[in-house]
Amino acid sequence: MSDSASNDTLTSQESPSPAERATLVGGRRRMSTDRWFQRLCIATAAASVMVLVFLLASILVEGIPALTSTLVLGTPEPNPDEAGMWPAITGTLWVCSLCALISLPLGIGTAVLLEEFKPRSKFALRAYQLIQLNISNLAGVPSVVYGILGLTAFVSMFSLFDQVREPGAAAYEIGATYYDQFSNLASDPFLSMGSEEVAERYFFVPVNARTDAPTIPKPGMQALEYVDNVLVPVEVTVTDPFDAPAEPEALSYAIDINAVPGRISEKNWYYFRLPFGRGVLAGALTLMLVILPVVIISAQEALRAVPSSLRDGALGIGATPWQVVWNVTLPASIPGIMTGSILAMSRAIGETAPILIIAGIVYIRNSPHHLMDSYTVMPLQIYNWTSRPQEEFHQIAAGGIILLLAILMTFNAVAVLIRHRMHKQQV
C-alpha cells in the first residue's frame, strides 16, 4: 500500500498531471472580461429602470392634477370634469377578488395533484405529462383568445339554453323579482288627490301578482315619482284601490332609478342565472383562464422546492399523503406559492383585452351588486377615456392609471406582508 502511494507521488513529480500542464488563462484578461460583463449588466438594468421611470414620470405629471375625489368616487360622465371611475374601481375589486377566490384554490389544487400525487401506472403518468404539456402551452396563449373562449363558455354557455328563451335572456335564474310597471297620469283618480306636484307615477306589480293588476295599487307596493325630473321611489300605502291613497312616503332605497314603464326586475345579492351572461362571474372566470396556467406552474415550482426530506420525515411518523401535503408541504411552500399568485393577480388586474370582449359595454354607471351584474374594470375605463379625442379625458385617464397602480401596489403589499408573516411563523 505505502509502496504504491510513494510511487504515485514520484510519477507526479516526474511528469506533471494534465491539470498542471495546462496553460492558465491570464489573470488580467479574466478580470477585464469580468469588468465588462459587470458593466453590461448595469447597463441592461439601468435601461429597464429608465423606461419605467420615464413612464411613471410622464403619467404622474399628467395624472396628478386629475386625481380628485370626483375621479375616485364619481361615475363616468360625458363631461370630463364630472367623470369618475367608482364603478370601474368596484368592478375591478369584484372581478379580481372573485377571480382570486376561484383560481387560487383551483390552481394550487392542480399543482398539488401534479407534484404530490404522481401516479404509478405508465398510462396515468402519460396522462399527467399531457396535462403538464397543456398547462405550459396555455400559459403562452394570448389573452384575447381567452376572451373569445369565455364568451362562448361562460357568457352564452355554448348557446345551450337558447332554445328555452330568446338569446341573451336568462334561461334559469334565482333571486330576481320581476315587476310590471304601470304609469298613471297625474290626473289619475287613484293617486293625484288633486296634488299638483305629482306629475306621473309608476306602479310596480310583481309579475306573479299580475292577475291582480286591476286592483292596483296595494299597500307595500312601490312607485316611482318624478321630482325635479328625477324619478324618486315612494311607497304606496293604499287600502282600497278605488279610494284615494294615503300620502305616499319616500323610500330610503331605489329599485331602479332609471325605470321606464314596462317590466323591470329587482335582483337580490344572491341573484344567479344560467347562462351567466355578461356579468362579473363570467369576467372572473375568463380572467381565471388567463392566470390559471401561471398560478399552477409557479405553485408547482414552489412545491418542488420543498426538500423531500421533509416529506419523508412526515411519512416516517405515519402521516397519510394528504396529511403530509396539508401539514408539511403546503405550509413550507406557501411563500413561494404566494409569490407566483401575486404575479398572476397583478396580471389579472391589468388585463384589458378579454374583459373588452366579455363585458362589452363600457358605459356602466353602477357598481356591481351581484355575481351576474354588468360591470366595467379600470383598464377598460382607462382605455375608453384614452380613445376619446378630448385632451381632458387623457388627463383623467392618466389619473386612472395612477389609481390602478396604487390598487396594484396595495394588493401586492398586503400579499407580501402575509407572505412575510407566514415565513416568519415557520422558519
Next chain:
Amino acid sequence: MSIVSRDRKVQVMNNTGEPIPSESANAAPGQKPEVALHLDNLSAWYGDFQALHSITLDIPKNQVTAFIGPSGCGKSTLLRWFNRMNDTIFSARATGTLRMGDQDLLSSRTDVVDLRRRVGIVFQKPNPFPKSIFENVAFGPRLHMKLNRSELNDLVEWALRKASVWQEVKDRLHSPAVGLSGGQQQRLCIARAIAVGPEMLLMDEPCSALDPASTLAIENLMDELRSQYTIVIVTHNMQQAARSSDRTLFFFEGRLIEAGDTELIFTKPTQKQTEDYVRGRFG
C-alpha cells in the same frame, strides 16, 4: 476471493444449518431472544437493478442492531423496507418474507400508516419541519392520538426528555426548530419519532452529520432507549457500531455476509470480507 459470491453465502448458511442470526444469538443458552422482525429470503429491486439478494435474518427485540458495510451495499434499502418508506420510490419492489409478529409487512393490505407509527425512522440528515420545536414533536401525536392540551404538553416534554434535549430546548419550545444546532435537531427528530409511541426505531446514519459531542449524546441516548425499543442503526463508523450495538450485521453488494454479536464480529469475524472491512482494509 475478494468478491463474495452468492454460493459462498449459501454455504455459510448450510454450515450452521440455520439462518445466520441465530448462529450467535445474544441470549442465555436454550432461550432465544424475542424476535422483532423476521426476514426470510428478502430480495429487493429498483427497477431492474437488484439491490438486495435473499436476505434471511431476525432482528431481536430490545437490542441495538447495527448494519455495516461499504457504501451502496443496500443498508438503507433494507432499513427503508422495514417501515415501507420505499413505497415512495416508484421503481422499488421486494419479494420474500418480512414479518413483524404475525403481520406480513410486504403485503399490500398492510396499514403503512400504522406501521410507520410503530416503526419510527430517523434519517441521516436532521429534517425538522419548519415549525416550532413544540410543534415538531406534537406533529405525530396530533395525527394519531386524541389528546387534550395538557396531555399533549406532557407527551412533548416526555419525548424531549427521553431524547435528552429537554434541558437545551425547554426555554424555547415555541421558537423555530431549524434554529437548533445539527445535533440538537437530530435529537429533536428522535423525540419526534418517539412521541408517537413506536416499538422500533430505525436510524440511518444518524450521526454522520454530527460532531463528536453530539454523536456521543446520541449514542448515550441509544443506550438508554434500548430497554424499551428495538433499535436498528446503519453506520459507517466502526467505533460507533462497536460501542453501541449488541449485534452487528455486515452487508456487501446487497448480500448479508455475516451476522453475530458485535464483539465477535469485531474481534473474531469468520468471513474474510468482514475482517477486511472492520479493520478498515476494504476498498
